[in-house]
Amino acid sequence: MGQGLKDRLVVTNDTKYLIVVRDFIGRMIKQSRVTREDENKIVLAVDEAVTNIIEHGYDPGVEGLIELEVESEDTQFKVVIRDSGRVFNPESVGNPDMQRHIKAGRKKGLGIFLMRQIMDEVRYRFKDGVKNELTLVKYTK
Amino acid sequence: MPAFQILKEKLPDGVVILTVRGFLDAHTFEELEKTINDLFENGTFRLAVDLSGLDYISSAGAGVFIGAIGTAQENDGNIILMRPSSNVKEVFDLLGLSQIFTFKDSREEAVRALK
Numbered sequence: 001m002g003q004g005l006k007d008r009l010v011v012t013n014d015t016k017y018l019i020v021v022r023d024f025i026g027r028m029i030k031q032s033r034v035t036r037e038d039e040n041k042i043v044l045a046v047d048e049a050v051t052n053i054i055e056h057g058y059d060p061g062v063e064g065l066i067e068l069e070v071e072s073e074d075t076q077f078k079v080v081i082r083d084s085g086r087v088f089n090p091e092s093v094g095n096p097d098m099q100r101h102i103k104a105g106r107k108k109g110l111g112i113f114l115m116r117q118i119m120d121e122v123r124y125r126f127k128d129g130v131k132n133e134l135t136l137v138k139y140t141k
Numbered sequence: 142m143p144a145f146q147i148l149k150e151k152l153p154d155g156v157v158i159l160t161v162r163g164f165l166d167a168h169t170f171e172e173l174e175k176t177i178n179d180l181f182e183n184g185t186f187r188l189a190v191d192l193s194g195l196d197y198i199s200s201a202g203a204g205v206f207i208g209a210i211g212t213a214q215e216n217d218g219n220i221i222l223m224r225p226s227s228n229v230k231e232v233f234d235l236l237g238l239s240q241i242f243t244f245k246d247s248r249e250e251a252v253r254a255l256k
Contacts, residue, residue, distance in 0.1 A: 015166070015167045015168035016168055018166050018167060018168055018199075019144060019164060019166075019168070022197070040197075040228040040231065041231070041235070044199060044232060047166060047167075047199050048199060048200055051166070051167040051199065051200075051201060054167065055167065098207075098236065098237045098238065098241065099241075101207055102207055102210060102211050102241060103211060105207075105208045105209075105211050105212065106207070106208065107174075107201075107204030107205065107207055107208035108201075108204060110200035110203070110204060110207075110236060111199075111200050111201075113200075113236070114200055114232075114235055114236065117235050118235065
């Protein structure tokens with residue numbers, strides 16, 4: 001069995017750090033068993049999760065921390081994202097109707113749909129002391 | 142190099158070519174949204190967007206096009222997308238947008254599609 005790989009990153013809730021998050025996830029993927037084909041998609045799913053926290057988790061002007069913990073194992077690539085912002089369960093959000101989205105000129109609300117499309121598992125739990133914990137898993141074989 | 146860059150070129154027949162480069166995400170999408178809204182305010186609704194220099198797009202970036210295409214079409218215009226990389230095109234595919242947007246391989250084809 002191969003050696004598991006683990007690392008973490010903490011950023012504040014500012015969209016300027018999305019590029020840092022993507023670089024971190026991209027670096028971890030390159031050391032993992034994830035295929036090149038899935039690399040961009042997993043980076044995107046994590047970007048969408050962090051963007052949701054930045055945009056909806058905190059009131060304007062309130063600074064908060066977002067922690068990302070990556071665990072890469074033989075059979076899966078797992079990203080756990082924790083924040084202490086507003087309680088938000090993505091499982092409560094349905095999939096969008098794209099035609100209606102366009103008709104209404106709606107631009108938002110697509111991130112959770114993308115996460116579900118890309119990842120094999122999207123799990124949310126409310127955790128004491130942390131608040132929101134979102135786990136994204138991609139199977140690697 | 143800046144994280145995101147937009148170049149604007151107005152053709153004699155009123156079509157505007159937007160060339161976007163870099164990363165189009167929740168940090169940069171507002172710049173593109175403003176550029177497109179300014180064009181709409183000035184009566185330009187026929188846009189061709191060259192995506193060949195775009196390294197990355199998230200749903201916030203794709204959302205700019207979703208939010209704008211309806212207005213363009215209601216005003217006898219359209220938004221034609223050109224030459225996305227496979228990574229960028231994949232995001233449109235995942236969102237189910239590839240049937241809604243027209244993609245062209247060259248500027249000539251894109252401009253022709255807007256006539």
